[in-house]
Amino acid sequence: MSEDNELDEVVQEFLVESYENLDQVERDLVTLEESPEDLELLGRIFRTVHTIKGTCGFLGYSKLEGIAHIGENLLSRLRDGALTLNGDRTTALLRMSDAIREILSSIESTREEGAGEYGELLELLGRMLEDSPQPSSPPAAEPRGAMPSESEPESSSASASGSEPPSMAVVDRPSDAADPPSVPPLGELFVREGIAEKEAIDAALEAQEKGDPRKIGEILVRRGQARPKEVEAALVAQQEAKEIATIAESSVRVPVGLLDKLMNLVGELVLARNQVLQYTHTIDDPGFLATSQRLNLVTTELQEHVMQTRMQPIGNVWSKLPRVVRDLAKSFGKKVRLQMEGKETELDKTLVEAIKDPLTHLVRNAVDHGIEDPANRIAAGKDEEGTLLLRAFHEGGQVIIEITDDGGGIEPAKLREKAVQKGMMGHEAAARLSDREAMNLIFSPGFSTAAMVTNVSGRGVGMDVVRTNIERIGGTVDVQSESGKGTSFRVKIPLTLAIIPALIVRSEGERFAIPQVSLLELVRLEAEQVSANIERIHGAPVYRLRGNLLPLVDLRDALQQRSPAQAQAALSSEAVNIVVLQADDRPFGLIVEDVHDTEEIVVKPLGKQIKAVSAFAGATIMGDGRVALILDVLGLAQRAHVITSHEQHQGPRTASNSDEQSQRQTLLLFEVGSRPLAIPLQLVSRLEEFPKAQIERTGTCQVVQYRGAILPLVALSSAVSGLGHAMTDVIANELEQVIVYGDGARQVGLVVDRILDVVHEELAINAIGRRSGVVGSAVIQGRVIEIVDVEGVVAQSGVRPQGASNIQLGGAS
Amino acid sequence: MSSRANQYCTFHLDGLYFGVQVEMVQEVIRYQEMTPVPLASPVVRGLINLRGQIVTALDMRRRLEMPDREDGELPMNVVLRTDEGALSLLVDEIGDVIEVDEESFESPPATLRGRARDLVRGVHKLEGELLLILDTEQAMSCAPESPHGVEVAA
Numbered sequence: 001m002s003e004d005n006e007l008d009e010v011v012q013e014f015l016v017e018s019y020e021n022l023d024q025v026e027r028d029l030v031t032l033e034e035s036p037e038d039l040e041l042l043g044r045i046f047r048t049v050h051t052i053k054g055t056c057g058f059l060g061y062s063k064l065e066g067i068a069h070i071g072e073n074l075l076s077r078l079r080d081g082a083l084t085l086n087g088d089r090t091t092a093l094l095r096m097s098d099a100i101r102e103i104l105s106s107i108e109s110t111r112e113e114g115a116g117e118y119g120e121l122l123e124l125l126g127r128m129l130e131d132s133p134q135p136s137s138p139p140a141a142e143p144r145g146a147m148p149s150e151s152e153p154e155s156s157s158a159s160a161s162g163s164e165p166p167s168m169a170v171v172d173r174p175s176d177a178a179d180p181p182s183v184p185p186l187g188e189l190f191v192r193e194g195i196a197e198k199e200a201i202d203a204a205l206e207a208q209e210k211g212d213p214r215k216i217g218e219i220l221v222r223r224g225q226a227r228p229k230e231v232e233a234a235l236v237a238q239q240e241a242k243e244i245a246t247i248a249e250s251s252v253r254v255p256v257g258l259l260d261k262l263m264n265l266v267g268e269l270v271l272a273r274n275q276v277l278q279y280t281h282t283i284d285d286p287g288f289l290a291t292s293q294r295l296n297l298v299t300t301e302l303q304e305h306v307m308q309t310r311m312q313p314i315g316n317v318w319s320k321l322p323r324v325v326r327d328l329a330k331s332f333g334k335k336v337r338l339q340m341e342g343k344e345t346e347l348d349k350t351l352v353e354a355i356k357d358p359l360t361h362l363v364r365n366a367v368d369h370g371i372e373d374p375a376n377r378i379a380a381g382k383d384e385e386g387t388l389l390l391r392a393f394h395e396g397g398q399v400i401i402e403i404t405d406d407g408g409g410i411e412p413a414k415l416r417e418k419a420v421q422k423g424m425m426g427h428e429a430a431a432r433l434s435d436r437e438a439m440n441l442i443f444s445p446g447f448s449t450a451a452m453v454t455n456v457s458g459r460g461v462g463m464d465v466v467r468t469n470i471e472r473i474g475g476t477v478d479v480q481s482e483s484g485k486g487t488s489f490r491v492k493i494p495l496t497l498a499i500i501p502a503l504i505v506r507s508e509g510e511r512f513a514i515p516q517v518s519l520l521e522l523v524r525l526e527a528e529q530v531s532a533n534i535e536r537i538h539g540a541p542v543y544r545l546r547g548n549l550l551p552l553v554d555l556r557d558a559l560q561q562r563s564p565a566q567a568q569a570a571l572s573s574e575a576v577n578i579v580v581l582q583a584d585d586r587p588f589g590l591i592v593e594d595v596h597d598t599e600e601i602v603v604k605p606l607g608k609q610i611k612a613v614s615a616f617a618g619a620t621i622m623g624d625g626r627v628a629l630i631l632d633v634l635g636l637a638q639r640a641h642v643i644t645s646h647e648q649h650q651g652p653r654t655a656s657n658s659d660e661q662s663q664r665q666t667l668l669l670f671e672v673g674s675r676p677l678a679i680p681l682q683l684v685s686r687l688e689e690f691p692k693a694q695i696e697r698t699g700t701c702q703v704v705q706y707r708g709a710i711l712p713l714v715a716l717s718s719a720v721s722g723l724g725h726a727m728t729d730v731i732a733n734e735l736e737q738v739i740v741y742g743d744g745a746r747q748v749g750l751v752v753d754r755i756l757d758v759v760h761e762e763l764a765i766n767a768i769g770r771r772s773g774v775v776g777s778a779v780i781q782g783r784v785i786e787i788v789d790v791e792g793v794v795a796q797s798g799v800r801p802q803g804a805s806n807i808q809l810g811g812a813s
Numbered sequence: 814m815s816s817r818a819n820q821y822c823t824f825h826l827d828g829l830y831f832g833v834q835v836e837m838v839q840e841v842i843r844y845q846e847m848t849p850v851p852l853a854s855p856v857v858r859g860l861i862n863l864r865g866q867i868v869t870a871l872d873m874r875r876r877l878e879m880p881d882r883e884d885g886e887l888p889m890n891v892v893l894r895t896d897e898g899a900l901s902l903l904v905d906e907i908g909d910v911i912e913v914d915e916e917s918f919e920s921p922p923a924t925l926r927g928r929a930r931d932l933v934r935g936v937h938k939l940e941g942e943l944l945l946i947l948d949t950e951q952a953m954s955c956a957p958e959s960p961h962g963v964e965v966a967a
Contacts (some may be wrong), residue, residue, distance in 0.1 A: 510851075560852060607897065608897055609854065609953070613853050616850070619867045621867065
């Protein structure tokens with residue numbers, strides 16, 4: 001019984017070690033292909049395969065042993081220089097690594113080697129072995145190729161060096177470390193390596209004891225008892241041996257389960273600490289205060305360190321990518337160089353696991369769709385070899401991972417076209433998307449821009465899954481691209497999920513935690529300010545936050561904690577706390593009853609009975625021992641329909657091909673010449689009022705100085721036909737009402753008579769009334785309202801310099 | 814199998830006598846303060862803090878579509894061990910742990926009314942009383958989200 005267990009343990013250890021070593025082998029092989037003369041790398045690969053072979057022989061896994069054996073033969077020939085490493089041999093060796101992995105995983109699950117037959121692989125490896133260019137290589141190669149017997153770490157490492165100085169033997173000791181190598185004292189090393197005589201060293205040691213401050217090597221060299229070069233080499237060797245020894249001696253393998261438990265316990269401790277700290281407000285005992293202060297400090301430190309134990313460098317995930325890129329590039333006939341920066345950036349183990357698939361997918365995509373084939377690259381005046389850059393770094397308590405290629409980039413116009421083709425939206429809606437929004441279409445389900453469906457990507461599954469998976473761990477993904485220059489994906493994820501800072505708010509007597517990462521700012525409006533600042537029309541409240549329109553959601557309504565009647569009754573009679581949050585890069589305001597402190601909270605999962613409620617991300621235990629729910633900001637925003645973009649563009653719609661397109665939209669209603677008009681709110685960046693006196697003219701165009709730049713103005717009364725010119729002059733408005741449209745240098749101000757309302761409506765645009773400047777009309781709140789074709793109006797007015805915009809709206813004009 | 818399989822932790826609900834297999838029960842505790850979960854099914858009465866573990870409490874009266882307890886009557890927690898952590902069933906009153914004879918088992922009688930039919934695996938005929946064996950799998954599942962406004966006021 002216990003023997004069985006012991007054997008199990010040996011097998012387990014063998015599996016863990018072999019997996020790790022195989023990862024290294026793959027990395028090394030890919031590197032080796034670039035620099036085939038790196039003997040050290042080759043030696044390392046050889047030793048790993050040798051160790052696997054030796055151990056599985058001992059454990060009785062003959063199939064595995066057979067594969068490792070022939071692989072080892074090939075490696076041995078390569079190392080001796082009898083063969084050179086080329087693409088085919090690398091591929092064969094990688095396939096060997098795959099086969100070994102396959103058998104290992106079979107052993108892991110069934111304790112058997114599995115039914116896989118590897119005859120073909122063995123033959124392939126054998127062929128690679130025979131394929132020696134000329135057998136003129138030293139005869140020594142032959143016995144060595146056949147050598148691998150069970151005996152030795154010694155002899156294999158000795159043979160690893162061949163003609164190299166024997167000093168390398170020390171470094172070259174296999175680090176498989178059943179017995180961690182001990183570091184010999186320098187003196188001993190000198191004697192062993194024949195650098196100096198024993199007597200000379202004894203004399204030097206004696207001198208040191210007597211107070212000679214110089215190092216032993218220095219003494220020897222000064223006395224002419226050793227050559228400086230050799231001493232230096234020995235020192236390097238000793239240093240390396242030391243490093244191997246320290247890694248082996250100072251680190252312990254710990255099961256992840258234990259770390260998870262530890263993390264849970266620390267979570268408990270943090271809660272208990274929070275509870276104790278609450279008593280410090282009521283108990284005035286200095287001893288107690290000092291003790292709880294200390295408890296506080298120790299807990300915080302402990303939490304940090306335990307979190308550190310779970311930290312892993314992102315390089316662990318990346319290590320698989322060179323192979324992925326190599327294989328993919330090969331199969332597409334592309335040339336791709338993979339660069340990695342910030343491999344050592346650390347994040348929580350669970351996150352490392354969670355990020356693995358999305359990252360791999362993004363990298364595959366970049367190789368498949370991003371980077372062009374060599375011919376196209378040369379035609380575009382680029383280097384034949386594409387570059388894929390992975391960059392990771394910490395920023396503001398988050399980890400940023402960027403995947404950048406220098407390929408063909410994404411054209412927003414193509415994406416718009418595709419979206420219309422797929423029936424996800426109408427022409428107008430597509431044209432109304434900003435470039436950035438269009439770019440983000442690639443994350444919609446069922447969306448793929450690949451001209452050809454390959455077996456790697458382009459089947460329209462994937463990017464939406466990538467996004468979902470990243471958002472599931474509290475992260476975000478964004479894409480930027482410049483046509484012809486390349487594409488960059490930016491993934492932002494939190495450092496850890498277990499303990500996070502959160503803002504505690506209160507609603508209907510219950511506390512809720514809001515993760516700090518989503519928090520932008522807090523706004524408090526006193527009762528008398530409420531009616532002036534919050535425009536609450538038709539149940540769609542909006543707050544003007546520094547000129548930007550911020551949609552508002554009352555937490556009580558979002559969570560159905562009160563009935564609509566109660567909500568109506570409570571209107572504007574109380575002070576309002578607005579928590580400005582960010583969901584999916586869009587800000588919205590959450591109205592809560594009360595705002596408490598920020599606290600470190602321990603995130604606990606919810607049971608399956610509650611999981612489906614999208615408004616909550618988890619639960620936590622507060623200082624007083626009661627449970628509080630953690631709000632899922634994204635889920636909440638979607639529930640309350642404040643971020644409409646998802647519902648609008650994403651999720652394929654069964655849109656009819658007729659002119660009528662129906663979608664739910666938030667619209668800004670306004671009036672020009674007493675005619676009601678509307679534009680989608682998402683196109684509006686600000687609402688402004690300018691005194692008439694401030695409006696100036698340049699050429700034919702009206703402008704106003706705005707935020708340090710010149711904002712061109714377009715009077716809708718003249719730009720849209722049939723609105724009645726005369727009216728605008730009659731209105732004695734001291735202030736011009738301006739809708740600021742677009743962003744950055746592309747901003748344009750639309751002059752209107754009066755802002756009416758913001759509505760959230762099912763919008764059915766009808767072609768009736770379509771003309772220059774008007775997309776069509778729709779029934780909104782019982783009135784026929786014309787929808788302005790903003791892009792068309794702006795383009796026609798000529799206020800925007802040619803080429804500044806690549807949105808061209810053909811459909812409406 | 815061993816006799817433990819026939820040991821049941823028993824409790825009362827609206828006059829009916831129920832049992833769950835004793836090895837499924839982690840512990841029985843008195844009423845705990847709960848944090849309500851808005852938007853969840855009305856069966857979910859709230860979350861309790863069980864020594865640092867967050868446990869969902871399901872009201873078995875509501876699950877069985879029985880009338881709610883009178884105000885002031887506090888339920889007890891029967892905490893079950895499940896694959897996904899602990900889960901509490903709120904019941905009226907706790908009975909003894911009893912051992913029953915396998916012979917006395919029968920499938921649910923046709924007269925069993927309402928929702929109870931779906932949630933009861935069978936019946937043990939005891940002296941003077943029927944012990945309804947609760948199908949815990951069924952009891953634990955409940956519609957994730959209630960239709961708008963149901964029982965919000967309650």
